[in-house]
Amino acid sequence: MKNDPDNKLLIKSGRLIDPVNGIDKVADVLVVGETVAKIGLVNEECENVIDAAGKIVMPGMIDIHVHFREPGNEEEETILSGSNAAVAGGFTSVVLMPNTNPTIDDQTSVEYAHRMARQARKTFIYVMGAITKGREGNQLAEMGLMADAGAVGFTDDGAGVQSASMMLIALKYAGMLDTVVSQHCQDNSLGSGGVMNAGYNSSVLGLPGIDPLAEEMMLWRDVQLVKKTKTRYHAQHISTAGSVKIIKEAKEMGLPVTCEVAPHHLLFTDDSISDYDTNYKVNPPVRTAEDIDALKQAVADGIVDALATDHAPHLKSEKDLEFLSAPFGIASLECALSLYIKALIEPGVIGWSELIRLMSAGPAGVIGVDKGRLNEGAMADITIVDPDAEYTIDVNSFKSKSTNCPYHGWKVKGKVQQTIVAGEIRYSV
Amino acid sequence: MGKKNKKFEWTRKHLLGLRDLTAEEIGFILDTAEGFEQVSTRSIKKAPTLRGRVVVNLFFEDSTRTRVSFGLAANRLSADVIDFSKTSSSVSKGETLLDTARNLEAMGIDIVVIRHCAGGAPKLLSKNINASVINAGDGFNEHPTQALLDVYTIRKERGSLKGLKIGIAGDIAHSRVARSDIWAMTKLGAEVTLIGPPTLMPGKVEELPVKVCYKLDDVIEELDVINMLRIQFERMGKAQFPSVREYSHFFGLTVERMKRAKDDIIVMHPGPINRGLEIESQVADGANSVILKQVSNGLAVRMAVLFLVNQAAMKRQKK
Numbered sequence: 001m002k003n004d005p006d007n008k009l010l011i012k013s014g015r016l017i018d019p020v021n022g023i024d025k026v027a028d029v030l031v032v033g034e035t036v037a038k039i040g041l042v043n044e045e046c047e048n049v050i051d052a053a054g055k056i057v058m059p060g061m062i063d064i065h066v067h068f069r070e071p072g073n074e075e076e077e078t079i080l081s082g083s084n085a086a087v088a089g090g091f092t093s094v095v096l097m098p099n100t101n102p103t104i105d106d107q108t109s110v111e112y113a114h115r116m117a118r119q120a121r122k123t124f125i126y127v128m129g130a131i132t133k134g135r136e137g138n139q140l141a142e143m144g145l146m147a148d149a150g151a152v153g154f155t156d157d158g159a160g161v162q163s164a165s166m167m168l169i170a171l172k173y174a175g176m177l178d179t180v181v182s183q184h185c186q187d188n189s190l191g192s193g194g195v196m197n198a199g200y201n202s203s204v205l206g207l208p209g210i211d212p213l214a215e216e217m218m219l220w221r222d223v224q225l226v227k228k229t230k231t232r233y234h235a236q237h238i239s240t241a242g243s244v245k246i247i248k249e250a251k252e253m254g255l256p257v258t259c260e261v262a263p264h265h266l267l268f269t270d271d272s273i274s275d276y277d278t279n280y281k282v283n284p285p286v287r288t289a290e291d292i293d294a295l296k297q298a299v300a301d302g303i304v305d306a307l308a309t310d311h312a313p314h315l316k317s318e319k320d321l322e323f324l325s326a327p328f329g330i331a332s333l334e335c336a337l338s339l340y341i342k343a344l345i346e347p348g349v350i351g352w353s354e355l356i357r358l359m360s361a362g363p364a365g366v367i368g369v370d371k372g373r374l375n376e377g378a379m380a381d382i383t384i385v386d387p388d389a390e391y392t393i394d395v396n397s398f399k400s401k402s403t404n405c406p407y408h409g410w411k412v413k414g415k416v417q418q419t420i421v422a423g424e425i426r427y428s429v
Numbered sequence: 430m431g432k433k434n435k436k437f438e439w440t441r442k443h444l445l446g447l448r449d450l451t452a453e454e455i456g457f458i459l460d461t462a463e464g465f466e467q468v469s470t471r472s473i474k475k476a477p478t479l480r481g482r483v484v485v486n487l488f489f490e491d492s493t494r495t496r497v498s499f500g501l502a503a504n505r506l507s508a509d510v511i512d513f514s515k516t517s518s519s520v521s522k523g524e525t526l527l528d529t530a531r532n533l534e535a536m537g538i539d540i541v542v543i544r545h546c547a548g549g550a551p552k553l554l555s556k557n558i559n560a561s562v563i564n565a566g567d568g569f570n571e572h573p574t575q576a577l578l579d580v581y582t583i584r585k586e587r588g589s590l591k592g593l594k595i596g597i598a599g600d601i602a603h604s605r606v607a608r609s610d611i612w613a614m615t616k617l618g619a620e621v622t623l624i625g626p627p628t629l630m631p632g633k634v635e636e637l638p639v640k641v642c643y644k645l646d647d648v649i650e651e652l653d654v655i656n657m658l659r660i661q662f663e664r665m666g667k668a669q670f671p672s673v674r675e676y677s678h679f680f681g682l683t684v685e686r687m688k689r690a691k692d693d694i695i696v697m698h699p700g701p702i703n704r705g706l707e708i709e710s711q712v713a714d715g716a717n718s719v720i721l722k723q724v725s726n727g728l729a730v731r732m733a734v735l736f737l738v739n740q741a742a743m744k745r746q747k748k
Contacts, residue, residue, distance in 0.1 A: 203631035204448065206548040206569030206605060276549030320527050320557070322547030324568065 005033050007423060010042060014052025014384060018059060019357035020373035029057060031380040034423035039376055050425075052384055055417055056352065059360040059372045060092025060381030064126075065157075065236060065260060065308035066333060068094075070116065071109075072101025077313040077401050079113060082333070083122035084399035085311070087427035089334040090416035092381035093124040095367060098135065099158040105130035105141040110149040122426050123419075124381070126152045126367060128182060131170045137162050140169060147177045152367040155182035157236060158283075160218050162188055167222060171229040180232040180258075180367060183222055185243070186284065190214035195324055197270040197285040205273065207323060210285050212240040219243050223250045226257055234366050235259040237310050239284035241294030248303050258305040258366045261295055263339035264330050264406070272406070278319045278326035279406040282312070296349045299358070306363035307344075307355070309336045313402030331402045335393045337385065338412035346413075352387070382420040389415035442741045443555045443562040444734050446571035447612040455613055459581050462726070462733035468505055469728060478736050479508035484540045485533055488514045488565070489526075492544055494700055494724060495565050495575070499542045502731035511538070526550060527557050534558050540739060543567070548605075561738040569603050574734055575699055576609030578727040580617055582719055583654055585726070586695055591618035594651055596642075598624040598680055599658030599707055600669075602631045606699045607658060611639055622648055625680060628669035645680050649690050656697040657682050657708045673706055682708045687717070695719055 009031040016027040016039065028042040038044075068082035077085075079096075086094050096113055098104035104113065110127045117125030129146035133139045135156040143154055154174060160183055161167040167183075174181045191214030196202050198209025219235055223246060226233045235247060238259050250257040268286040280286060298304050312329025319326050332339060340359070344350050350358075361372030371381060393410045395403035419427035437457050447455065468476050484503040488496050496512070503510045513533065530541060540561045543551050548568030555562040566572040583590055595614050601607045601623050614621050615638045622640040623630065634641055642648045649655075660676065670676050677683075682696065696708075696717045704710045713720060 198632050200633040200636045203602075203633050203637070204608070206567070206571070206608060209632060276552045317525070320553070321525055322545065322553060323549045324547040 008032050008046050009048045009050070009420070009423060009425070010044065010046035011050045011052050011057055011382070011384065014055045014057035016057045016374065017353055017356050018374040019353045020059075020361045021375050023374070024353055029374065029382065031382070031420070031423045034380055036374055036376055036378045036380050039374065050384065050418060054386065056385045056387050058356045058383050058385065059374050060419070060421065061090045061337065061359045061383050062093040062363040062371060063091045063309050063311070063333065063336065064095040064306055064363040064366055065097065065262070066094045066311040067097050067099065067313065067329070069313060070100060071112070075401070076315055079116035079125065080120040081399060081401045082311075082313075083117065083120040083125065085333045086123040087419040087421065088399045088416065090337050090383040090385065090419050091123055091333065092383065092419060092421045093126060093369070093371060095126045095128055095152060097155065097157040098128055098130040103130050103134050105133050105135070107142065107145040107149045110146050110151050114150060123421055126150075126369065128153045128155050128157070130154065131156045131161055131181065132166065135159055137166055140173060143170075143173055143179070144177060147179055151179070152369065153180040153182050153234070155184065155236065157182065157184045160184050160186045160188070164221055164225065168225050168229070171225055171231040171233065175229055175231040178232075178368070180234050182234040182236050183218065184236050185215045185218040185222070185238070186210070187214045187218045190217065194285070195281060196273050197287045199270055199288065201270045201273060205276065210283070212242055212287065212291070215240055215284055216242040216246060219246050223255065223257060226250070226255050227253070230256060232256045232368070233258070237262045237265065237284055237308065238295070239265045239287050239291060241291050244294045244298040244303060248298070251303065259303070260306040260308040260363070260366070261299065261304050262308055262310040263332055263336060263343060266292055266295055266343035267339060268406070273323075276323045277406070278321065278323055279330065279404050281323060281326055281328055282310070282330050283328035296344065296347075299344060300349050304358065306366050307340050307358045308363065309333050311400075313400055314404045316403055319404050329404060331398070331400050331405045332407065333400060334398050335405070335407055335412065337416060338393070338414045339407065341387075341414040342412055380420060380423040383416060384418040384420070386415045386417055388413060391415055439737045440741055442738055442745060443551070444573055444738055445551050445555060445562065445564045447573045447576055447609050447616070448571065450612070450616070452616040452618075455577070455580070455616055458577055458730070458733050458737065459584060461737060462577075462581055462729040465732040465736070466726070466729040468732070475505055475507055477507050479503065479506035479739055482508045482539045482739060483511065483537060484508045484542060484735065485511045485513055485538045487530070487533070487541050487543045488512075489543075489545045489550075490566070492565070494727070495544065498724070498727045499565060499731050502728055502735055505728075506732055506735055508540075508735070526553065530554050530558050534560055539742070540735060561742045563734060563738060566605050568605065569608070570605055571609045572605040573609050574727065574731050575606050576613040577734070578723055578730040579610055579656065579697060579699070580613045581730050582697065582723050582726050583695060586719065587653070589618070590614060593619045593653040594622065595619045595654040595656065596622045596624050596648055596652045597656045597658065598645060598682070600629045600660055601625055601634070601658070602629050602669075603661050604658050610656060611637060615639070622652075624648060626670055645682075645686065649686055652690065652694055654695040654697065655682065655690070656699070659699065659701060660703055660707055677706055681706065682712050684709055684711050687712055687715070693717070697723060700724070
């Protein structure tokens, strides 16, 4: 079946939005095998037809920040369950973070993830390997061998690389491989032990805070290192107004620096933790209204390169702990598009075309993968969305194994209708 | 009992903190406590109010005073009292807090008095079990019954807190007593000043309804009450001040400093005292000190709290 020229799929009369090619028009898309064969008016007879009238047809969405917990915590999520969640959320590609157990810090682990992804046969799965062995920050992991096995970048996500000299070595070495180095920016000498944003709420609740400076200081440091190495550098889930400023300045200097945001940093302030609800416990923590404004402005100004999720599944029993002890993380892969519609389109921060770019070509660019467009000859990764369909987010309907989702019960817009990966319908509503 | 608030009806099944309580509610607890204070002066120091009810003291942190005080309070109300102490954290023991509590609840407990090193632990319990939950101190969050006995003691000495200038000195950042005191005292009309070095102040302290002073000498003369918090070395992590000697020099309540204070200043301390550190022995044991009265009053206040949450829970059951 793979790339079978007899495998044809016709998507009729959808509103085709392809920001890379500057297209926003009603058109048909003919898929043959795993590629886009024709765009425009297609009169060809076809057995498989999707009537996409009134729907948006877009390049398949790409999430460059997910945690699928396999190997090590399969009770929370597996590559299979995560893949099912991904296509249900409209994602045709996702990038796995390496903070599994054991850590994805060698070639075999990268290959294992790819093998499980092939077996799942849902979404494309890319892997970021660890920068340092065991994500301990002490010794460089085998980045070259992992890159050979297909790793698209490196990160110690969950922790930042604390030592400046270690980070300098990583950036220099990654330069040879032409891969991106991603950082979860948090200086532990300031942020360690914290469980929420440092501010009025943490003071009143008596919970240790994570100062915005913990993120900003590491980000600033890294930008100085990138000045020296010129290696591609990506700041994960930036959460503060100060970080926006640092990224903006780095970009103005022409440095190869990119950044992503996550939905919760656009939708919640630390006021949401007034009740010690651990579903809001996430790292970096949700901040303040001023930070949300700055992040949204950064999206509007083109400073943000990718809208990610940081999908971080955890069991209810793990989240049902004291706020200090509960793990960080929010599961949001299946409702991410609707969350971004709520955060960015509904208040008029950006329009559909820009939203789609930031969820397809933008993230593809960060990891250096040629995806995120729908011209003829392109890989047929396509997401079809009903932009007006309203629904209620219900964790009980999640394909993900976990339900640690503070958006449960929200009424939102934008329902994924079909997710087409390499020419195959891998999800249909 | 309850003379000043005849029409008031207490409806809270839990006591988790004082931040969400109204001045009226706090006043009602204090009025109720006045009634219970007499029980301790009778020859038979027992009331039948909680007969047949089971109170569990669930203490995940070391405590002498609070645990004994709650135990005695429950005993005086004729409740059955179970002590459950576990100094290691629930997670490291392999059983979660909720599992522990649900197991206890399965045995038919009615009121959980919980002390825990994590802020919000009582809240977590209250959302997940049917029993009443009383916070006996959670992390740096609140210690409501301590603050209630503080304001009860002040009210007994002065009749009212309205307009009183109260200083709270010491490690505010790591103090649950300070947080509960701030809510209770300001709600009852006192003017609260926090005293200590900036490193022991909580973040965004300027947004709290208090004044801040970095020098005890600057305010000692105007205070009606001073509450000296214990320096909690076990909670501070990295030392937030250079040395004990330097701390005592600037923030210790010494005999010398007391000479500049008002003659009738009320000296308080939640205990246990670090003698010679935050407070000199002569001051702690001196005429202005109400430290032991605080402990006695704690009993009446805790009886009142047990009584009220139980009554609210019973009323709900009937509905």
